[in-house]
Amino acid sequence: MPLTRRDFLKISSAAVGATALASGLTSKIWGLDGDPVANPGTDGDTVVPTLCELCFWKCGVLAHVKHGHVTKIVGNPAHPLSLGHLCPRGTGGVGLLYDPDRLKKPLIRRGPRGSQHFEEVSWDEALDFTAKKLLEIKEKHGPEAVALFSHGFGGSFFKHLLNAYGSDNVGAPSYAQCRGGREVGFQLTFGAPVGSPETIDLENSRVITLIGSHLGENMHNTQVQEFATAISRGAQLVVVDPRFSTAAGKAKYWLPIKPGTDIALLLAWMHVIVQEKLYDRDYLEQYATGLEELTAYLLDKTPEWAAVETGIAPELIVETGRFIAGARPASLIHPGRHTAWYGDDAQRARAMAMLNALVGSYGRRGGFYLPTKLGVPKYPGVPAYAHKPKPAPDKPKGVAYPFADETLAHGLRDASFPGTAAYDIKGWIVYGTNLMQALPEPRKTIAAMEHLDFILAIDVLPAEITGYADVVFPEATYLERWDDVAVTPYKEPYIAIRQPVVAPMFDSKPGSWIAKELAKRMNLAEFFPWEDAGAMVKKRLEAGGFDVAKLKKVGVHVAPHKPVFIEEGLEPAFPTPSKKIELWSKQLADAGLDPLPKYTPPEEPPAGQFRLLMGRTPTHTFGRTTNNRFLSEVFSENELWLNAAIAQERGLQNGERVWLVNQDGAKSGPVRLKATQRIRTDCVFLVHGYGHKSNGLRFAKGRGADDAALMTRVRIDPLMGGTGMNVNFVQIEKVTA
Amino acid sequence: MHRLPVETVTTRLNHAIDPSLHIWGWEITLYLFLGGLVAGLLILTAALELTRRQRPTSAALQWMPLVALGLLSAGMGTLFLDLEFKLHVYRFYLAFRPHSPMSWGAWILLLVYPAGLLLALGSLPETTLRRVPLLGRLALRIAAWSQQNRSLVLWTTIAVGAGLGVYTGLLLGTLTARIQWNSAVLGPLFLTSGLSTGAAFLLLCKLDAVERALLLRWDLAAILVELLLIAAMLLGFASGGASAQLAGAALLGGPWTAAFWSLVVVTGLLVPLAMELLELRRHLPLVALTPALVLVGGLALRAILLAAGQDSGYRLLP
Amino acid sequence: MSSKRYVMVVDTRLCVGCKACVLACKSENNVPDGYCRDWIVEDIFGIFPNLRAEIRSERCNHCSGAPCVDACPTGASHVSEGGVVLVSHHKCTGCKACIAACPYDARYVHPDGYVDKCTFCLHRVQRGELPACVGICPTRTLHFGDANDPSSEVAQLLRTRRAKVNHPETGAEPNVFFLT
Ligand SMILES: Nc1nc2c(c(=O)[nH]1)N[C@H]1C(S)=C(S)[C@@H](COP(=O)(O)OP(=O)(O)OC[C@H]3O[C@@H](n4cnc5c(=O)[nH]c(N)nc54)[C@H](O)[C@@H]3O)O[C@H]1N2
Ligand SMILES: Nc1nc2c(c(=O)[nH]1)N[C@H]1C(S)=C(S)[C@@H](COP(=O)(O)OP(=O)(O)OC[C@H]3O[C@@H](n4cnc5c(=O)[nH]c(N)nc54)[C@H](O)[C@@H]3O)O[C@H]1N2
Ligand code: SF4
Ligand code: SF4
Ligand code: SF4
């Protein structure tokens, strides 16, 4: 059929001449008929630079404020971590600030622990009560019996408070449940952890190898920016992931590896590179030890051997191994971040570190830089901590994780079961971490809390953990408070500040204020000599000779570039015992552990069950943003990714709701099924942070499935105590009406 | 590698747009139906007079132009109800947009009133007109003019009526974004259907035998033409490219197939066709059922094409 | 009238489908809850493990032969500076002809009664800023500029890279281009 619109246009065009005049005239005559470009009017009367806290990356943002209302949040072009651009979550601060479910007043528990039954009280009452409880514990059990779980920038004031109080037991799930394995693997190899932001020069890489790191879903702003820059400059990707991740969709090679077998692949790649002498010989000669031991060890780690384990064809292993080596030294094997997968994670990270060493990327452009940072003097006149605390009881009695270099959060939890660790933990302060979703084995967390004398939670939202606390303090959000000066080791030396954009809403208070008030009530006032955090920051900056007014206006101060690459004349230091890159690890051998990474085949899921994998979605940070209505507009609940062929085999429909039941009978869901080509047949995938149970999270409650509830077992990393969580198996049950 | 995506995920979820378009509902259905009906009524009333070369004798026909204007007002009422910003309705008459069928329609609607009124004044008996308060004298003078220039008035009415009838089809037919509406048949189809419903409406009234016989013949012709046009439309879909086939799918084995075939084709066309044939051949006494079915069919045609067409966007194509 | 032709160029190789562009648009333009002016489409081609993905950030195409403008009876939908297609709220009756006319389903009825869609952020562009979505995008997938200026970034991209538009067969002549 002909396009009738075209015909109509032709016919009607004849009428145009005659009518254009008339219609033009009518518009004129009737007046007011311009077509002004409408302005939505969301620009602020003031624009305040500050630091984002929708995740822990601390990008510089500009908050627009109009009539006292934050209208929008955009990137701060002056800030090195955002360069004017933001990840989706960064735009969502408005949704947090105006979340109707925010904690509004101090709460004291009235029902049984966990009943979520609280009474709103005055700050004085809540602070007095808290101080009394903490002093009681100190008196009865000593100060070390109080542990602080803290994640997030504002936690520094509570760490200071706890240290002053006499305990050094500070743990965050961002270590043993997250980066820990990687940090130890790299520390053992290069003598330094990778840190956050990761010290990688993604933007200049020519070949980027991702072992699970799902950049693009993992949305750490600067990394994703550099990732895209690299791609636009022609970098090629090798993505190893059981799931066709966003990054896999951009890769030259996607290797849908059998979960838990990465060490075999990494060893086989090294086998190829070492056998074919594709490594950077000069670099290794100059900086590394242990190549001979490694060469010998790799002899039988052939691509054919690895193929059987990983499900990746041997030719492909050879081809990709050569490809990775071919781009050296600008060939980056991304160190990963969330590495708490299988319990051999530090060794896997070590294998990744060693591969980086073979291609000579560490210290090189397109590989790893050696960070620089600025110094800011401490606040003058703060007394030294009087008490030298006992070491943390974060390991079971008689157990040592020799290379753990941070406190294990789950270890502090476990020490709350009387008599199981060096000494008992009796009180928790929980700042900015939702232990119920962040720690595996949530039932164990609940059981541990039964033994406690006191729990204080400081949060912005009624996260699950606050439901178990005795006292809950409503903290002002990052847009309503000062925090300490941010000093970040990075490619460029810089400092940045977080300053309030609007006044705290409701009866919420900055953490710095809360910590100081508690200190006053515990005779520790001398440790908080400043008026408030703003005054503290000002004084520190002035003492360092920084232009405070300018910092407040710009939000950040960037110092001149210093060399961070060997190519820039930097002489790299490897602070290992040998002062070299340790391919073969004497430290590990001395501790009775494998000096070279050993591959152990993972346990197979029983018939009818699938290995549960988890990860991120770009628009959310764990469970902390799932109640954020603004961000949830584009992603309101997680889905269970299941291979489409399997779904069909099982008679499961895309979009239908299913329950997940794990090997120990733990159940989660109901959750929508995503039947997809994008995942292997032996595993399923969930975005972490859903299935909230807190009544206060009115939007998020009951949406999707909580992966943490299914993490009823973990495999502990013998090097550093990390909790490998990808070792749980689930079966899928249909939801019957 | 496959050309078609096996999985598509979109974040767009705009109300009434996603997952499928449904911006126009019963209001526009009625509007289109009434528009077609009024077009049919005006054209047929004028045509009867032209054919018989005498002013209508039955009261029904004398009053019909005014009834039509009443129905048209109801149609404009439903259009108004559909507007999301009702206070801005006057904006239709601050501009004439020659590329916009909707704009043509708005202005045509305005033309129908004087035409219909002129026709009515020339049809109604003088006694009736005299009873019009105040305007009686003016009405009489216009009536006189209308009678003196009768053929001009009649042909104008037919022209305006045809414009109205075609417009209701063109409104959809020019919205080529809805691939199912993207058919040149739609304009003639809606006009013919308008004529048929107009005839049916008239047949429900009290007419004389000659008028009745003429209308029956015309309706039969209209129904036949309509069937041909529908066949042409479906053939076009079936033999066209991927997009045409997709457009036709709704009517040929899709969600609207059952309703379309049962309500429009069988109830609205085939059954009345048979019954009207019987009536003509065997001189069966007329039952009100036949015209009622035609009206139902005409309404269903618009309702179904309106709904199915909205659903048939390019989003369905790879 | 200027002879500018504003276009958007979307580099699908870079887009990670993070939706920052959608959220930035919503806050910049006060887009009401439950509606959006731009959106993400993720297409997956193939069967495991031979897969290919294409992610597109989509919005109104500001078509050169905009059917929505043709369909509008009041002149509310009109072509503004640089070919940008806008809706004048004060002229819009909410008749929705333009919505039915848009082959890309890029428009929606704003709860306030007028029809709304992407404006290419002309209010920002007029003061020399980039559209909000372009400004936020962490992967620099989105490029905006005057295609009639041969030295502009968009003109260069369109010259040097392979570009396509959505459904060219509509004849609407879209001005949002996707680099593949
Ligand atoms: N099952 C499972 N467990 C995991 C992971 C997983 O993928 N699956 N991931 C692991 C990883 S990688 C990490 S890093 C950890 C992260 O675990 P957490 O550090 O616990 O992170 P969130 O779950 O985001 O919890 C943050 C809490 O801080 C609150 N909050 C947000 N802003 C503020 C603020 O300004 N002040 C205060 N006081 N509170 C605030 C939020 O409301 C929320 O309750 O979890 C680990 N645990
Ligand atoms: N949007 C957003 N971004 C975030 C966060 C967030 O909450 N939201 N959190 C941040 C934090 S703290 C962290 S730690 C990072 C975490 O992000 P990453 O470190 O990038 O990701 P992981 O959670 O380690 O891994 C998830 C990916 O690993 C794959 N995977 C699972 N098992 C295996 C396996 O056995 N082998 C291989 N090769 N791949 C496997 C999964 O399919 C998935 O694609 O993200 C950071 N970025
Ligand atoms: S990465 Fe995103 S959420 Fe995290 S600090 Fe930066 S902008 Fe905020
Ligand atoms: S912000 Fe950029 S990367 Fe993210 S979805 Fe939009 S276009 Fe893609
Ligand atoms: S995409 Fe749709 S709304 Fe935008 S200009 Fe083209 S036809 Fe009009």
Ligand code: SF4
């Ligand atoms: S809804 Fe508004 S913009 Fe759209 S066609 Fe009608 S008057 Fe024009």
Ligand code: SF4
């Ligand atoms: S150009 Fe402006 S209005 Fe259009 S999608 Fe981008 S931010 Fe929204």
Ligand SMILES: [Mo]
């Ligand atoms: Mo993490």
